[in-house]
Amino acid sequence: MSAPLSSPSERENSLSIEVLALSPADELAATALAEALALPLCQIGTDPGDYVAAQVLLICSEEEIALQQTGRSAPGPITVEFGNAAMRHRRRGGHNELLGKAVGLSRKSGIAVLDATAGLGRDSFILADLGCTVCLCERNNLVFQMLASGLGKAANSSDEWLRAVVQRMSLFSGDARELIESQLHAAEVIYLDPMFPERGKRAKVKKEMALFHQLLGAGEDSDELLVWALQQDVARVVVKRPPKAPQLAGRKPSHVIAGKAVRYDVYVLRGL
Ligand SMILES: C[S@@+](CC[C@H](N)C(=O)[O-])C[C@H]1O[C@@H](n2cnc3c(N)ncnc32)[C@H](O)[C@@H]1O
Known part of the structure; x- marks a missing residue:
C-alpha cells in the first residue's frame, strides 16, 4: 500500500514565514520567490532581530536565499553554500x-x-x-x-x-x-x-x-x-x-x- 504523499506546503504553514528582499535591487527576485511559495513579503529594511510578525524570514539577495529565524537570540542564517x-x-x-x-x-x-x-x-x-x-x-x-x-x-x-x-x-x-x-x-x-x-x-x-x-x-x-x-x-x-x-x-x-x-x-x- 502506498502512503499518502505529504504536502510540504501544509508543513510550511505551521511556521509563520515571510520573504524579505535584502535591498531594493533584490525586490524582483524576492517577489518571484514569495509568489512561488505563496508567502507574504515583508518590508525592505526589516531587521530579523526585532521582527515579531513572523518566526522565520527567507532573505533573498543577489547572492543567495538565506533562512533566518527572527528574534534577538536566533541562530545565524541557514544557506546552501557548496563552496564554503x-x-x-x-x-x-x-x-x-x-x-x-x-x-x-x-x-x-x-x-x-x-x-x-x-x-x-x-x-x-x-x-x-x-x-x-x-x-x-x-x-x-x-x-x-x-x-x-x-x-x-x-x-x-x-x-x-x-x-x-x-x-x-x-x-x-x-x-x-x-x-x-x-x-x-x-x-x-x-x-x-x-x-x-x-x-x-x-x-x-x-x-x-x-x-x-x-x-x-x-x-x-x-x-x-x-x-x-x-x-x-x-x-x-x-x-x-x-x-x-x-x-x-x-x-x-x-x-x-x-x-x-x-x-x-x-x-x-x-x-x-
Ligand atoms: C534530512 S534531509 C536530507 C539532508 C541531505 N541529505 C543533505 O545532505 O542536506 C531530508 C529531506 O528529504 C526531503 N524528503 C523527504 N521525503 C521525500 C520524498 N519522498 N521525496 C522527495 N524529498 C523528500 C525532505 O523534504 C527533506 O528536505
Missing part, C-alpha cells in the same frame, strides 16, 4: 569515504545516484565530488528553492572545481516516488537520508535541525520511502541513519557501514 570552508573541509573527512563506500564506489566509479531526499544537497554534493552523477529530488518547495539557488550560485562560480562538481548534479522538484520512468531509469543507487530526531551535541546543529523539524516534520513516511526504493530497478539502496536508530521499515540491510556519528544501511539488490 565547511564543505571544503568536509570533502577531506572520513565521512566521505564511508558514504562513497556505501554507494559502491570501491566497486565502480561514476555511479549514477538518485538522492531521493536531497534536503540542502550536502550529501549529494559530496557524492558528485566523488565522481557520481547525482539526480537530486526534493519535495519541500522552500527547501527546493534554497537548493536551486545554491546550485545556481555554484554553477556560476569562478571556481572551476565547484562548477565541475555541480555539473554532475541535476535537481528535480517533487516527491521522489512520483519521478517519471525516464528520470528514474538511469539511477544505479537510491540514496535516502530521511529526517530523524536530532540528538547532536553541538548547539548549532541542534538549532538548525529544530527549525528543519518544524518545517519538514520528523520523516513520518520514511518507512514507505524505503519500501518504494527497494522496489525500483537499482543495484542498491543506501539509507543514512543515526548510529543507534532502528532500521527503516524493520528491513534488515545486506550490510552496514558504521561511522561515529552516522550509519549507512546498505541494501544490495544486484551487482553494480
Whole structure:
C-alpha cells in the first residue's frame, strides 16, 4: 500500500514565514520567490532581530536565499553554500569515504545516484565530488528553492572545481516516488537520508535541525520511502541513519557501514 504523499506546503504553514528582499535591487527576485511559495513579503529594511510578525524570514539577495529565524537570540542564517570552508573541509573527512563506500564506489566509479531526499544537497554534493552523477529530488518547495539557488550560485562560480562538481548534479522538484520512468531509469543507487530526531551535541546543529523539524516534520513516511526504493530497478539502496536508530521499515540491510556519528544501511539488490 502506498502512503499518502505529504504536502510540504501544509508543513510550511505551521511556521509563520515571510520573504524579505535584502535591498531594493533584490525586490524582483524576492517577489518571484514569495509568489512561488505563496508567502507574504515583508518590508525592505526589516531587521530579523526585532521582527515579531513572523518566526522565520527567507532573505533573498543577489547572492543567495538565506533562512533566518527572527528574534534577538536566533541562530545565524541557514544557506546552501557548496563552496564554503565547511564543505571544503568536509570533502577531506572520513565521512566521505564511508558514504562513497556505501554507494559502491570501491566497486565502480561514476555511479549514477538518485538522492531521493536531497534536503540542502550536502550529501549529494559530496557524492558528485566523488565522481557520481547525482539526480537530486526534493519535495519541500522552500527547501527546493534554497537548493536551486545554491546550485545556481555554484554553477556560476569562478571556481572551476565547484562548477565541475555541480555539473554532475541535476535537481528535480517533487516527491521522489512520483519521478517519471525516464528520470528514474538511469539511477544505479537510491540514496535516502530521511529526517530523524536530532540528538547532536553541538548547539548549532541542534538549532538548525529544530527549525528543519518544524518545517519538514520528523520523516513520518520514511518507512514507505524505503519500501518504494527497494522496489525500483537499482543495484542498491543506501539509507543514512543515526548510529543507534532502528532500521527503516524493520528491513534488515545486506550490510552496514558504521561511522561515529552516522550509519549507512546498505541494501544490495544486484551487482553494480
Ligand atoms: C534530512 S534531509 C536530507 C539532508 C541531505 N541529505 C543533505 O545532505 O542536506 C531530508 C529531506 O528529504 C526531503 N524528503 C523527504 N521525503 C521525500 C520524498 N519522498 N521525496 C522527495 N524529498 C523528500 C525532505 O523534504 C527533506 O528536505
